[in-house]
Amino acid sequence: MKPILRDDNLRLIFSVREREFIMGKYRYQRNNFVTCGGIVIGFLFFLEIYPLLYLLGANSNGLLMLIGVVWGFVGFCAIWIGIIALQKLRKYKNFLQEHQKFMRKYRRSKE
Numbered sequence: 001m002k003p004i005l006r007d008d009n010l011r012l013i014f015s016v017r018e019r020e021f022i023m024g025k026y027r028y029q030r031n032n033f034v035t036c037g038g039i040v041i042g043f044l045f046f047l048e049i050y051p052l053l054y055l056l057g058a059n060s061n062g063l064l065m066l067i068g069v070v071w072g073f074v075g076f077c078a079i080w081i082g083i084i085a086l087q088k089l090r091k092y093k094n095f096l097q098e099h100q101k102f103m104r105k106y107r108r109s110k111e
Helices: 009-013 015-056 059-107
Strands: none
Touching: 009 015, 015 059
């Protein structure tokens, strides 16, 4: 495996941009994860009220089934995207920790 070539001087010059880039990606993935979690909670809420809707609207069973299938598909996609977002969230968290470690090495940490 080839060693990673790094120019520490150049990295120190662009450290502010690097931190902003990592934080932007981290915030995006965090918001993505939270949104997917909200969709999954909405799907679980629908599963809780589905029997009540079934009892109240006996004539609209086809529509309720369609809504259930759509919610199921959306819930599955949200879980899938949420897992991917969680993996990326952990990746950017590790990048941020590595960046902070690098900055402490040169005593430029802003903690």
